[in-house]
Amino acid sequence: MSAGERAFGEKKPRPTAAHWSKGPAAGSAVGHSARPSAASVGVRVRGVLDASGCSMLAPLQTGAARFSSYLLSRARKVLGSHLFSPCGVPEFCSISTRKLAAHGFGASMAAMVSFPPQRYHYFLVLDFEATCDKPQIHPQGQKRKKFKWKQERLRFGMRMNCQKRQQKDQNKEIIEFPILKLNGRTMEIESTFHMYVQPVVHPQLTPFCTELTGIIQAMVDGQPSLQQVLERVDEWMAKEGLLDPNVKSIFVTCGDWDLKVMLPGQCQYLGLPVADYFKQWINLKKAYSFAMGCWPKNGLLDMNKGLSLQHIGRPHSGIDDCKNIANIMKTLAYRGFIFKQTSKPF
Numbered sequence: 426m427s428a429g430e431r432a433f434g435e436k437k438p439r440p441t442a443a444h445w446s447k448g449p450a451a452g453s454a455v456g457h458s459a460r461p462s463a464a465s466v467g468v469r470v471r472g473v474l475d476a477s478g479c480s481m482l483a484p485l486q487t488g489a490a491r492f493s494s495y496l497l498s499r500a501r502k503v504l505g506s507h508l509f510s511p512c513g514v515p516e517f518c519s520i521s522t523r524k525l526a527a528h529g530f531g532a533s534m535a536a537m538v539s540f541p542p543q544r545y546h547y548f549l550v551l552d553f554e555a556t557c558d559k560p561q562i563h564p565q566g567q568k569r570k571k572f573k574w575k576q577e578r579l580r581f582g583m584r585m586n587c588q589k590r591q592q593k594d595q596n597k598e599i600i601e602f603p604i605l606k607l608n609g610r611t612m613e614i615e616s617t618f619h620m621y622v623q624p625v626v627h628p629q630l631t632p633f634c635t636e637l638t639g640i641i642q643a644m645v646d647g648q649p650s651l652q653q654v655l656e657r658v659d660e661w662m663a664k665e666g667l668l669d670p671n672v673k674s675i676f677v678t679c680g681d682w683d684l685k686v687m688l689p690g691q692c693q694y695l696g697l698p699v700a701d702y703f704k705q706w707i708n709l710k711k712a713y714s715f716a717m718g719c720w721p722k723n724g725l726l727d728m729n730k731g732l733s734l735q736h737i738g739r740p741h742s743g744i745d746d747c748k749n750i751a752n753i754m755k756t757l758a759y760r761g762f763i764f765k766q767t768s769k770p771f
Contacts, residue, residue, distance in 0.1 A: 541761050543609040547667060547674040548707070548754065548764065552746040553683045554601035554640060556624050559633040598624040599691060600645050601638070601743035602654050605751050606665055607677075612755040618661045619744050623648040626694075638741045652697055659700065667702075675766060676706040679724055679750055685768070708767040709750055716762045725749045732756045 599622050606616040621644050624630075630642050649657070667674050678684055684706050692699050713728050714720045721727035725746060729736050734752055738745025754764070 541758070541763060543758070543764060545609045545673045545675050545764070547609055547615075547665075547672065548607040548751075549667070549674055549676045550605040550607055550747045550750045550754070551676050551678050551683060551706075552603060552743045552750065553599050553687055554638045554741065554743040555597040555599050555687060556627055556630060557597060557634045557637065558631045596627070597687065597691070598622070598626055599651055599687065600624055600630070600634075600640055602658070603744040603747050604658070604661075604676075605747045606667070607751050607754065612751075612758045614748075614751055616661075616665055617744075618658060620654050620657065621645050621648045622651050622654050625650060638743075639739055651691060651695065655697065655700070662702065674702075676703065677709055677750060677754065677764075678706055679709045679746065681706075681708050681768065704768075705766055705770075706768045707764055709753065711767045712757070712762070712764055713753065716757050716760070725753070728753050 602618075602620050602622055604618040605614050606618075607613070608615050621640070623645055630640065630645065635641055662668050666672055676684060684703055688703060689699055691697075709728070710721055710724065713731070717731055719731070721731065726736065726740070728734075729749065729752075732753060734749075734756060737748045737752060740746070758764075
């Protein structure tokens with residue numbers, strides 16, 4: 426995520442059961458499920474648990490993805506001891522998938538075993554990096570001026586804070602524009618869009634910006650403007666079939682700042698339109714809080730830690746942050762989490 430995002434007034438939602446798949450395995454994703462009996466296999470496959478206690482055969486419990494008796498029998502023979510083993514590591518899920526694929530079930534069926542069905546065909550993971558400068562630190566003894574009347578301060582305080590935030594973000598410009606196309610069925614990355622953007626208002630990057638993001642001046646000099654990059658994004662979306670009205674896709678960001686503040690603000694400043702597909706998204710922080718029952722104060726670092734994941738690449742690299750977001754989403758999907766839109770209509 427960009428340095429420009431700093432807890433943008435995001436409310437901490439309470440976890441709800443609606444975000445979990447309806448099957449018994451998915452509903453127990455954050456808790457512990459009882460060890461299934463062999464008798465239950467004749468109707469539904471409930472075994473194959475990962476480290477969190479969630480079923481890795483959750484899709485088989487839904488009406489749209491139930492096995493026939495013949496396929497159930499075959500699946501039991503293929504998986505063998507893995508079927509009722511409370512796995513200590515998530516790798517057992519991929520082992521089961523590979524076993525099914527190797528015995529003629531097909532890649533699509535084998536991949537289906539690992540995840541509950543999502544509401545979207547594709548997730549578009551996005552994380553901007555923007556120009557920034559080192560924040561100014563006021564001397565310790567300096568006091569800020571106060572309003573003469575407390576009522577006036579309370580009355581206009583929120584509006585002034587909002588204006589200061591907008592003015593501060595208006596000086597920022599997007600310099601890295603990465604998108605990962607994540608398959609909603611397999612949760613694997615299928616395509617990547619990644620471009621650097623030439624800033625025009627402040628074309629010279631600050632040393633602080635380079636140190637934070639790893640983006641040097643040569644990486645943005647001579648690159649397309651934001652208007653040109655947005656045109657190429659639209660071309661990429663069309664090429665990937667994401668503009669087809671029958672294909673459901675949604676952007677995913679780590680916070681609301683990218684698509685609620687940064688892109689609309691810069692487009693407004695430059696007089697550029699904002700495409701409709703940028704106006705709805707999933708805030709991964711909110712999704713994680715629904716799934717895990719706690720708010721990730723430090724963003725990706727807290728989410729990786731909470732899921733026992735290794736951080737990929739360097740922090741504040743847009744493309745690396747996207748890879749971390751995709752990895753977190755895949756892990757939550759393994760546990761039965763169903764992703765839903767968190768943004769409000771514009």
